[in-house]
Amino acid sequence: MSAEDLCGGVAVLDESVLGELALDLCPASALTFARTYRRMLPGRVTRVTSVLAPPAAAATEPADVDVLDAVLSLGTSAAAVGACCLAEVAQGLARDVRRGDREAARCRLARLRDVTGCTERALDGYLARS
Numbered sequence: 001m002s003a004e005d006l007c008g009g010v011a012v013l014d015e016s017v018l019g020e021l022a023l024d025l026c027p028a029s030a031l032t033f034a035r036t037y038r039r040m041l042p043g044r045v046t047r048v049t050s051v052l053a054p055p056a057a058a059a060t061e062p063a064d065v066d067v068l069d070a071v072l073s074l075g076t077s078a079a080a081v082g083a084c085c086l087a088e089v090a091q092g093l094a095r096d097v098r099r100g101d102r103e104a105a106r107c108r109l110a111r112l113r114d115v116t117g118c119t120e121r122a123l124d125g126y127l128a129r130s
Contacts, residue, residue, distance in 0.1 A: 007085035007115065013122035017082030031130055037081045038123045044074045045116050048093065052105055067097045067105075083119045086112075 022030035047070045051062045075090025089112050096105035 007088075007118070010088055011082070011084040012086075012115070012118045013126060014082035014084050015126055017080070018126070021080075031127070034081055034123060034127060034130075037077055037083075038120065038127065040077070041116065041120060041123075044070070044077065045112065048074055048090075048112065049109055052093075052102065052109060054106070061102065064097055064100075067102075068094060071097060078119070081123070083123070086115050086119045089115050 018030050018034055021033060025033075048067075051067045051070045055061055071090050071093045075087050075094065078084075078087040078090060089108060093105050093108055093112070096102070096108065
């Protein structure tokens, strides 16, 4: 599935966001921000996945606040770097959790993984050109 199909017209990476950040700070700082985001992205996704994983038989569900913290951290940082599609998926996860629908949120995890892969490739391309 292509990034366009996966994101339904929403940009995987809106490079203009990083361009604006470069104007606000400086180009080197914007690149450092993008590199740091790229480096931390797998851990953020792993955190979301782990807090949404179905609990073992004897375990209890993580508190909604813990799930929202992981999801909002992922979404906010995605928006800050211009990863629009990933930010949209994170917003959907947050809506599911706020409604108390963990099953719907768990159903979004496959899309989260797919969109993360597209985002990583887009950022890698951007960073290679910069």
